[in-house]
Amino acid sequence: MAKNLKIGLFGFGCVGQGLYHVLNNSKGFKADIVKIAVKNKTKDRPLDKGVFTFDKFEILDNPEIDVIVELIDDADEAYNIVKYALSKGKHVVTANKKMVAQHLQELYNLQHEKNVSFLYEASSCGSIPIIRTLEEYFDNEQIQKVSGIFNGTTNYILTKTISEKLSYEAALKQAQEKGFAESDPTNDVEGFDAKFKAIIIALHAFGVFAKPEDVLNIGITTLSDYDINYAAEKSYKIKLIPTVTKVADDKVSIFVLPKYVNSNNHLFSVDNEFNGVIVDGEFSGEQFLKGRGAGGHPTGAAVLSDISALSYGYKYEYKKQKQNPNIKFTNDVTLKVYLRYNNEEELRNFVFDSINEQYTGGEYHYVIGVIKLAALIKNKEFILKNKLFVASVGDDIKLIGKSENINESAKKQVAFA
Amino acid sequence: MAKNLKIGLFGFGCVGQGLYHVLNNSKGFKADIVKIAVKNKTKDRPLDKGVFTFDKFEILDNPEIDVIVELIDDADEAYNIVKYALSKGKHVVTANKKMVAQHLQELYNLQHEKNVSFLYEASSCGSIPIIRTLEEYFDNEQIQKVSGIFNGTTNYILTKTISEKLSYEAALKQAQEKGFAESDPTNDVEGFDAKFKAIIIALHAFGVFAKPEDVLNIGITTLSDYDINYAAEKSYKIKLIPTVTKVADDKVSIFVLPKYVNSNNHLFSVDNEFNGVIVDGEFSGEQFLKGRGAGGHPTGAAVLSDISALSYGYKYEYKKQKQNPNIKFTNDVTLKVYLRYNNEEELRNFVFDSINEQYTGGEYHYVIGVIKLAALIKNKEFILKNKLFVASVGDDIKLIGKSENINESAKKQVAFA
Numbered sequence: 001m002a003k004n005l006k007i008g009l010f011g012f013g014c015v016g017q018g019l020y021h022v023l024n025n026s027k028g029f030k031a032d033i034v035k036i037a038v039k040n041k042t043k044d045r046p047l048d049k050g051v052f053t054f055d056k057f058e059i060l061d062n063p064e065i066d067v068i069v070e071l072i073d074d075a076d077e078a079y080n081i082v083k084y085a086l087s088k089g090k091h092v093v094t095a096n097k098k099m100v101a102q103h104l105q106e107l108y109n110l111q112h113e114k115n116v117s118f119l120y121e122a123s124s125c126g127s128i129p130i131i132r133t134l135e136e137y138f139d140n141e142q143i144q145k146v147s148g149i150f151n152g153t154t155n156y157i158l159t160k161t162i163s164e165k166l167s168y169e170a171a172l173k174q175a176q177e178k179g180f181a182e183s184d185p186t187n188d189v190e191g192f193d194a195k196f197k198a199i200i201i202a203l204h205a206f207g208v209f210a211k212p213e214d215v216l217n218i219g220i221t222t223l224s225d226y227d228i229n230y231a232a233e234k235s236y237k238i239k240l241i242p243t244v245t246k247v248a249d250d251k252v253s254i255f256v257l258p259k260y261v262n263s264n265n266h267l268f269s270v271d272n273e274f275n276g277v278i279v280d281g282e283f284s285g286e287q288f289l290k291g292r293g294a295g296g297h298p299t300g301a302a303v304l305s306d307i308s309a310l311s312y313g314y315k316y317e318y319k320k321q322k323q324n325p326n327i328k329f330t331n332d333v334t335l336k337v338y339l340r341y342n343n344e345e346e347l348r349n350f351v352f353d354s355i356n357e358q359y360t361g362g363e364y365h366y367v368i369g370v371i372k373l374a375a376l377i378k379n380k381e382f383i384l385k386n387k388l389f390v391a392s393v394g395d396d397i398k399l400i401g402k403s404e405n406i407n408e409s410a411k412k413q414v415a416f417a
Numbered sequence: 418m419a420k421n422l423k424i425g426l427f428g429f430g431c432v433g434q435g436l437y438h439v440l441n442n443s444k445g446f447k448a449d450i451v452k453i454a455v456k457n458k459t460k461d462r463p464l465d466k467g468v469f470t471f472d473k474f475e476i477l478d479n480p481e482i483d484v485i486v487e488l489i490d491d492a493d494e495a496y497n498i499v500k501y502a503l504s505k506g507k508h509v510v511t512a513n514k515k516m517v518a519q520h521l522q523e524l525y526n527l528q529h530e531k532n533v534s535f536l537y538e539a540s541s542c543g544s545i546p547i548i549r550t551l552e553e554y555f556d557n558e559q560i561q562k563v564s565g566i567f568n569g570t571t572n573y574i575l576t577k578t579i580s581e582k583l584s585y586e587a588a589l590k591q592a593q594e595k596g597f598a599e600s601d602p603t604n605d606v607e608g609f610d611a612k613f614k615a616i617i618i619a620l621h622a623f624g625v626f627a628k629p630e631d632v633l634n635i636g637i638t639t640l641s642d643y644d645i646n647y648a649a650e651k652s653y654k655i656k657l658i659p660t661v662t663k664v665a666d667d668k669v670s671i672f673v674l675p676k677y678v679n680s681n682n683h684l685f686s687v688d689n690e691f692n693g694v695i696v697d698g699e700f701s702g703e704q705f706l707k708g709r710g711a712g713g714h715p716t717g718a719a720v721l722s723d724i725s726a727l728s729y730g731y732k733y734e735y736k737k738q739k740q741n742p743n744i745k746f747t748n749d750v751t752l753k754v755y756l757r758y759n760n761e762e763e764l765r766n767f768v769f770d771s772i773n774e775q776y777t778g779g780e781y782h783y784v785i786g787v788i789k790l791a792a793l794i795k796n797k798e799f800i801l802k803n804k805l806f807v808a809s810v811g812d813d814i815k816l817i818g819k820s821e822n823i824n825e826s827a828k829k830q831v832a833f834a
Contacts, residue, residue: 022557022700127701129554136553137546140439140725141718266707269686283439284544284718290683290705301558301701308557317729 003311005031008059008090010081011071012038012045012052014296015095015122015303019069020047022304031067031307035059039072060084067310069303070094079103086110086118093306095122095299098187101196105209108318117315119306124197125150125275127298128291129305131316134204134279139319141281145395146205147243148277149270150197152293153188154220154240156180159271161228162237168223180273191217191240191256198242198254202329205244205279207320208252210329216377217256222387226364227340236260238391239267247399251330255373258391260338266290332400333373340366340389349379368393372400420728422448425476425507427498428488429455429462429469431713432512432539432720436486437464439721448484448724452476456489477501484727486720487511496520503527503535510723512539512716515604518613522626525735534732536723541614542567542692544715545708546722548733551621551696556736558698562812563622564660565694566687567614569710570605571637571657573597576688578645579654585640597690608634608657608673615659615671619746622661622696624737625669627746633794634673639804643781644757653677655808656684664816668747672790675808677755683707749817750790757783757806766796785810789817 007023009016016036023031037056038045045052059065060081068085070078075098082099085092087110094100100107100120111118121131125148134143149155153175160171172189175181187193195217199210220240231238241259246252261268266288270276275293280286292298321327334353341347347367355369376383376390383390424440426433433453440448453469454476455462462469476482477498485502487495492515499516502509504527511517517524517537528535538548542565551560566572570592577588589606592598604610612634616627637657648655658676663669678685683705687693692710697703709715738744751770758764764784772786793800793807800807 018700127698127704129550129704132554133546133550136726137549137722140721266686269683281544281718283435283714283721285709285715287544287546288705288707290707292702297700298702301698304557304700305554309553312734 003313005067005307005311006065007031007033007067007069007307008062008065009033009036009069009071010056010059010078012036013071015300016071017046018296018300019303022300023307031311034065035062056081060088060090065090067091067093067307069307070096071303072096075099075102082107083110086114086116089114089116091117091310093119093303093310095120095303097123097193097196097200101199101212104199104203108203108209117310119309119314119316120200121306122299122302124200125277126152126291126293126295127301128275128277128289128293129302130201130277130289131204132305133289134201135316135319138205138279138281138284139317141283143205143246143279143281145243145245145280146201146277147241149239149267149275150194150242150277150293151188151191151240152273152275153181153185154191154194155270155275155293156273157189158220158238158240161223162231163271165228167225167228168220189219189221191219194240194242195256198244198256202244202252202254203318203321204316205320206246206252206327207318207322207324208327208329210252210254214329214331215254215256216331216373216380218258218376218380218383218390219256220258222384222389223258224340224387224389227389227391230338230366231260234260234262236262237268239270241267241392243392243397245333245397247330247333247397248402250324250327251399252327253330253333253373253397253399257337258389260391260393330399331373331377333397334370334400335373335392335397336368336370336394337376338366338368338391338393340364342386342388346386346388349382350375420730422484422724422728423482424448424450424484424486424724425479425482426450426453426486426488427473427476429453430488432717433488434463435713435717436720439717440724448728451482452479473498477505477507482507484508484510484724486724487513488720489513492516492519499524500527503531503533506531506533508534508727510536510720510727512537512720514540514610514613514617518616518629521616521620525620525626534727534730536727536731536733537617538723539716539719541617542694543569543708543710543712544718545692545694545706545710546719547618547694547706548621549722550706551618552733552736555622555696555698555701556734558700560622560663560696560698562660562662562697563618563694564658566656566684566692567611567659567694567710568605568608568657569690569692570598570602571608571611572687572692572710573690574606575637575655575657578640579648580688582645584642584645585637606636606638608636611657611659612673615661615673619661619669619671620735620738621733622737623663623669623744624735624739624741625744625746627669627671631746631748632671632673633748633790633797635675635793635797635800635807636673637675639801639806640675641757641804641806644806644808647755647783648677651677651679653679654685656687658684658809660809660814662750662814664747664750664814665819667741667744668816669744670747670750670790670814670816674754675806677808677810747816748790748794750814751787751817752790752809752814753785753787753811754793755783755785755808755810757781759803759805763803763805766799767792
């Protein structure tokens with residue numbers, strides 16, 4: 001039966017307030033928010049002052065509290081809180097993707113060592129129950145690939161560039177005015193946020209641990225009107241897509257790149273602030289999940305679901321990790337990309353394995369071809385500094401040196417001969 | 418830890434064979450298929466003869482077997498098998514939506530009485546984990562509505578009427594030739610299959626029990642070129658949509674009708690044999706799940722997931738039923754429909770609460786307006802016999818006599834005045 005949880009809450013912004021309201025009105029289970037830790041001492045708050053504290057240890061060292069719900073922005077402070085709480089044997093629910101992704105291996109070990117639950121559904125794709133679905137439903141399914149739109153801010157901007165023909169700059173400005181993008185949008189528009197989520201999801205889908213600093217993320221900051229026009233001409237849309245692919249039995253590739261998608265792709269119809277996830281299973285085929293990716297309520301719903309699961313003693317089993325303890329992250333893959341460049345000299349920085357298309361006209365030059373991911377990693381700063389635009393095209397992500405590749409390229413050469 | 422399951426399998430068609438293969442190759446858990454019951458004594462089968470039996474009691478009365486996986490077509494025989502197995506204290510996994518929907522209350526009671534697991538994810542929407550998601554993720558979310566495309570056969574036919582401008586009859590014929598529709602397609606095209614799934618989903622989303630004979634299903638058999646042209650003119654698509662709506666705190670409406678959907682609806686992009694489900698939660702907003710709805714592999718994936726869950730002792734908690742034991746099914750609602758009729762006399766059978774549009778031209782006549790569901794139930798045979806076509810339009814489903822309705826209609830009258 002459900003347990004009566006005693007909760008210590010960190011943060012009382014939009015998500016925290018919604019959660020407080022819903023917990024007090026839930027028929028399903030009993031969970032009391034005993035204490036709420038907040039930072040700002042002067043802010044007016046809609047609850048009795050006695051429920052708030054400015055001292056985190058008043059919650060963390062309170063033996064009555066058995067669950068910590070962490071909803072603050074600061075990833076470093078969130079890490080301190082979560083680590084301390086887990087060490088003290090408290091269960092933890094968090095929405096902080098950056099914190100989880102940066103310390104995934106350590107927090108994985110700590111929760112096992114202390115035998116406590118550490119749940120973070122709200123960290124990935126808002127209200128879409130992606131982690132739970134991977135853990136509970138696809139636990140014995142061989143997954144080939146997980147990809148999607150994990151960041152609502154960039155998707156809103158990209159939607160406007162297509163639907164209203166706005167430039168990237170104008171769309172970003174509109175997103176900021178409407179509150180969809182922060183005044184410093186780096187985390188979203190450069191693809192860091194999407195990367196953190198992809199790293200978390202990769203553990204649950206494939207059992208692989210990857211470090212944020214090893215995973216390439218190139219965002220949409222260099223998107224130009226040329227690239228937008230290219231999409232429009234081909235009836236494509238541009239989406240920022242984190243892709244997690246099993247490229248061999250024991251190898252998983254992860255990267256975040258813009259992508260040209262056509263209308264056959266489930267993600268084509270995921271617009272504005274929505275998120276979408278495609279899980280490609282060997283047996284089940286493509287599963288597609290779509291929902292609101294950002295905002296207080298969707299995040300709150302995911303946090304609520306974790307708290308509810310906790311009341312039944314739920315823990316992530318990390319079954320994929322246990323099934324595949326030797327699975328490793330790799331960047332040794334090739335992929336097909338569109339690269340817009342400004343002059344021939346720039347292009348010389350990029351060694352393509354094969355070139356499918358090349359276009360030169362006026363100031364607009366692009367090449368489409370197969371390239372090693374390492375070549376993009378090496379040139380990331382160069383791409384951003386010189387405002388080149390790179391986007392993936394198609395779905396072939398292949399491990400370098402894998403035998404099928406050799407055969408296929410041999411076949412291709414014969415075909416061309 | 419995971420338990421080693423001993424499985425007795427009923428049926429060895431496409432799903433059963435795929436399952437056998439996957440179970441024998443799964444890293445995740447150990448489950449042995451001890452015995453397989455089949456009907457046809459002369460068929461050649463790819464396994465050793467010793468594993469098969471033609472006597473169901475050889476499985477049902479075998480104390481070594483603790484799990485029954487039921488994958489036969491015959492709903493009545495499936496019911497006998499499942500009831501006997503549950504009574505004997507065996508866990509049961511089934512994919513038979515008709516059987517589950519028809520005996521839902523009895524099988525609900527029996528599994529509680531015998532304290533066994535009864536899992537049927539594969540019965541609803543193929544590989545989409547809708548039951549598990551409702552049970553585990555939305556267990557404390559107030560859901561407003563669940564609707565979707567639950568039947569791949571009709572969706573394939575409807576897609577062809579729009580994308581290839583085929584008539585209903587030509588599209589059905591094509592579906593039969595390609596193996597997407599059975600030679601007797603009644604169950605699919607008249608909406609029975611979708612209804613069974615909606616009834617199962619309604620229990621997990623809202624806690625309500627509904628009997629198949631009380632729930633209206635009108636399918637797509639009377640769809641004419643006029644109706645298809647109407648959709649094309651308005652840039653709509655026609656989809657067969659089961660709709661389960663909470664119309665009051667203690668009242669849930671369920672019906673299956675064709676629907677005109679526009680491109681703002683998530684289901685607009687669910688084509689061919691795909692299924693899609695929209696879960697509309699108060700807190701989480703609209704969640705959309707899409708996946709392959711039919712076929713051996715998607716169904717097998719869902720069965721596999723249930724078996725895997727069983728190995729961890731999983732049971733449905735039916736939390737919504739326990740939270741809302743007094744919730745009742747109702748047909749006392751109004752909805753907005755498009756009704757195509759052949760002559761004025763036919764139209765007199767239908768009393769509309771209000772009429773929004775009426776069109777008469779040549780042989781094509783339709784009316785769009787708000788009508789009581791009871792008026793459609795009363796006229797169901799009349800609609801089918803005279804080949805009228807009815808489709809829902811818009812999303813307003815309201816309990817008759819609910820006070821908001823009165824206020825709103827009062828407001829509306831003022832606005833028109």
